[in-house]
Amino acid sequence: MKQPPILSVIIPVFNRESTINRAIQSVLAQTFGDYEIIVVDDGSADQTLQIVQGIKDSRIKVIEHERNMGPAAARNSGMMNAGGQYIAWLDSDDEWLPEKIEKQISLLSQIPSLAAVCTAFTVVQGKTTYDYIPLDKKPWKEGLLFGCDLGPGTTLLVRRDAALATGPLDTRLTCYEDWDWLLRLTEKYEMALLPRVLAKVYKNNGRRPAIVESSVEEFIRKHQTKFIALGGHRSRKALARMWLDIAWAYYMDGSNMQRERYYFWKAIRLDQFQPAGVYFGLLDSVLGTHWSNSLYIFKMNNLKKIHR
Numbered sequence: 001m002k003q004p005p006i007l008s009v010i011i012p013v014f015n016r017e018s019t020i021n022r023a024i025q026s027v028l029a030q031t032f033g034d035y036e037i038i039v040v041d042d043g044s045a046d047q048t049l050q051i052v053q054g055i056k057d058s059r060i061k062v063i064e065h066e067r068n069m070g071p072a073a074a075r076n077s078g079m080m081n082a083g084g085q086y087i088a089w090l091d092s093d094d095e096w097l098p099e100k101i102e103k104q105i106s107l108l109s110q111i112p113s114l115a116a117v118c119t120a121f122t123v124v125q126g127k128t129t130y131d132y133i134p135l136d137k138k139p140w141k142e143g144l145l146f147g148c149d150l151g152p153g154t155t156l157l158v159r160r161d162a163a164l165a166t167g168p169l170d171t172r173l174t175c176y177e178d179w180d181w182l183l184r185l186t187e188k189y190e191m192a193l194l195p196r197v198l199a200k201v202y203k204n205n206g207r208r209p210a211i212v213e214s215s216v217e218e219f220i221r222k223h224q225t226k227f228i229a230l231g232g233h234r235s236r237k238a239l240a241r242m243w244l245d246i247a248w249a250y251y252m253d254g255s256n257m258q259r260e261r262y263y264f265w266k267a268i269r270l271d272q273f274q275p276a277g278v279y280f281g282l283l284d285s286v287l288g289t290h291w292s293n294s295l296y297i298f299k300m301n302n303l304k305k306i307h308r
Contacts, residue, residue, distance in 0.1 A: 005059070007035035007101060008082035008160070012074030013052075013092035014042040019202075021051055026095035028057060032102040036061060038078045043068035048092075071153075072169035072177035079163060087163050089178070093202050094154040100198035104157040107194055115162035115189035116182075118150040120196055125203040132201075136193045140186040145226055145238045148179035150193070151201045156182075162189045170222070175207060175215035183223060209249035209256070216242050233271070240271035244278065251281055261285045 009027050013020050020039075027037055040063045041049045052062055063077050079087060086105060090096065104117050120133040134150050137143020150156070156178070166185045169177045185191065220227065220242055227235050244267045250260035264282040268274060 004083035004085075005034050005036045006084055007032070007086045007088060007105070007157075008078070008084035009035050009037045009088050009090060010040065010075055010078030010082065011037065011090045011092055012040045012042055012071050012078065013044065013048055014068055014071075014074070015044045015046045015048060016092040017044075017047040017051055019093040020048050021055065022095055023090055023092050024052065024055055024060070026097075027090065029098050030096065030101045031098050032105060035059060035101070036082075036084060038063060038081055040074040040078045041065065042070070042074040070171060070174055070177075072171045072173060075177075076168040076171070079168070082160060085160055086157055087160050088157040089153055091153040091201075094151075095200045096154075097198045097200070101157070103194060103196065103198060107192065108157070108159065111192070113190050114192050116156060116158035116185060116191040117194050118152055118155040118157075118191070119194045119198040121151050121155055121199040121201045122197055123201055123203055131197045133195050133197075134193060136195075140191050141183065142226075142230070144179065144183050144186060145223065145230060147241050148176075148182060150182070151199065152178045152182055154199050154201050158185070172218055173215050174211045176219050180219060180222065183226075207249055209246065209253045209259070212249040213246045213259075216246055236270040237273075240267040240274070243267040243270070244274075247281065251285060257285055257288060 011020075011023055011027075013023075016023075024037060024039070027035070037057075037060045039052050039060060041052065042065045049062070049064070052060070061081070063081060065074065065077070075089065086108070088101065088104075100119065104119065107117050108114050118134070120131065123130055123132050132149075135143075137146065162185065165188070166181065169181045171177075173180055182191070220239065227238055229235075230238055243263045247260050247263035247267060250256050250263065261282065264278065264285060268278065268282065
């Protein structure tokens with residue numbers, strides 16, 4: 001009888017014919033080889049499925065959704081069919097560096113109390129590339145309330161038993177479903193950050209602001225008691241961060257300056273101690289100039305960068 005693989009790699013995909021081969025090839029190039037690749041095609045209407053089926057490797061399994069159900073549902077389908085001792089997520093437009101899985105499983109093997117590990121990663125945004133080492137926000141069950149910059153859709157590796165005990169991702173969330181799931185995971189389990197660049201995350205500004213807005217509202221509703229428990233300024237700071245996500249989404253989309261100004265003001269009223277870029281964004285919005293680009297926003301939000 002064939003033994004199950006040590007690792008199950010879950011790749012949810014929807015209309016990614018231009019990037020899905022790159023993602024899969026980055027898994028096939030891993031120095032660790034005992035895995036299965038579960039590609040969940042979430043109702044793609046382009047050539048994504050044909051490209052996946054054209055890659056001849058017995059470790060690749062395909063699950064097809066008849067209609068698009070969203071990233072949370074796609075990951076849930078993958079986890080329900082995962083047979084490995086560990087589960088790793090990979091977004092279909094991202095890629096791994098060759099030693100990623102080997103290093104993560106090695107760390108989890110050395111520290112039995114750990115249930116999950118995320119890594120540092122390279123951000124690729126247009127012609128701009130830089131290495132990003134997230135802040136270690138221990139304890140994670142509290143630190144994650146102030147934001148999730150771990151790139152979990154691509155950097156996360158978790159023990160399967162802990163993943164199943166945490167339960168499915170929330171399909172009501174079109175954004176932040178992985179962040180919400182990590183919050184639930186860290187309520188019971190220990191997670192670590194491996195500060196080594198082992199993946200590439202490709203950024204774009206394609207999030208529709210209305211979807212971000214509804215997801216933020218649902219996220220806050222779900223975790224309201226946790227935000228309140230932070231108390232005082234810390235609670236206001238965490239909530240202001242959420243409202244800023246909506247403000248920046250509207251800002252980058254440029255479709256509704258009234259909404260973007262509303263959320264900038266809402267965030268600033270909660271926490272006046274914002275980076276200069278937030279006040280610049282508000283002024284830019286009031287003036288209607290919108291000259292800033294996405295790289296500038298990354299700078300103004302004080303992301304911790306290590307430039308090559």
